[in-house]
């Protein structure tokens with residue numbers, strides 16, 4: 478992929494959808510001082526005013542952002558537009574069950590953004606994120622990588638958390654990614670997990686920790702069902718994704734490029750095209766500037782391709 482020549486400047490972020498996820502993202506961005514200006518936009522305008530006021534009341538103590546409830550015309554001149562509009566999963570529902578309802582909402586959101594869009598990256602969070610990212614990219618017609626989805630960033634963070642707990646070390650020394658679909662067909666790339674820079678199988682051998690298919694299957698299952706478990710316990714997830722988004726937003730608006738497993742429309746990488754899936758990607762001011770072509774095991778590849786088939790089949794059922 479070509480590197481984008483796009484440069485930001487305003488440190489301005491719009492968040493469409495001021496529900497649990499949108500307002501948690503605004504709160505996390507404000508605490509981390511990621512942006513200069515944050516605007517919350519929602520069909521329920523009153524809610525954006527209430528959420529913005531609530532967050533603003535803590536800003537004299539921590540944070541400096543100008544945070545307010547606004548309207549779609551505030552999308553102009555943003556470095557980043559984050560879409561969280563749409564309903565969440567209900568207990569027992571899969572992310573794909575949400576598809577038709579949320580595709581319609583995202584179409585409305587894109588139509589409402591377009592008249593005011595002048596610049597900036599579009600980051601999709603609403604589920605099913607791979608499907609919605611593909612459709613948003615199609616409808617926005619920007620260059621490849623300017624529209625992308627949070628994809629497996631949260632699953633990767635959950636993987637790192639679970640391995641750190643298993644190995645009894647801090648998360649800061651774990652490196653690992655989940656790729657493919659943000660959903661049941663997610664694929665942890667075990668062949669690239671490291672602890673303190675050492676491949677995890679060597680680390681476990683050195684430290685006497687068991688490392689085998691049973692342990693890997695237990696951790697994989699734990700990560701795969703974690704979202705559903707939280708939803709059944711408290712009705713929604715929002716804090717985890719909000720923190721993960723801060724890293725991406727910082728890379729974009731503060732020009733500190735990072736690498737994360739996010740969802741973008743593939744163009745032949747890892748044998749897939751014309752579908753949005755997560756792979757480790759370089760993210761900076763122009764969105765996804767490169768998708769990394771690291772080598773995986775044959776089993777990891779075949780599971781990744783299966784995830785691609787699943788998402789592509791879902792896309793074919795959408796008629797608009």
Ligand SMILES: NC(=O)c1ccc[n+]([C@@H]2O[C@H](COP(=O)([O-])OP(=O)(O)OC[C@H]3O[C@@H](n4cnc5c(N)ncnc54)[C@H](O)[C@@H]3O)[C@@H](O)[C@H]2O)c1
Nearest residue numbers: 494495496497498519520562563564565566602603604718
């Ligand atoms: N990608 C991830 O890792 C991840 C994690 C958690 C949640 N999610 C997804 O994020 C989405 C939001 O979840 P939530 O818990 O905040 O839901 P929520 O119901 O609390 O909030 C959704 C908000 O979107 C607003 N909205 C609906 N249509 C709109 C439109 N056309 N324009 C502007 N605003 C509109 C609603 O008024 C509501 O305030 C869901 O799809 C959920 O599945 C994704």
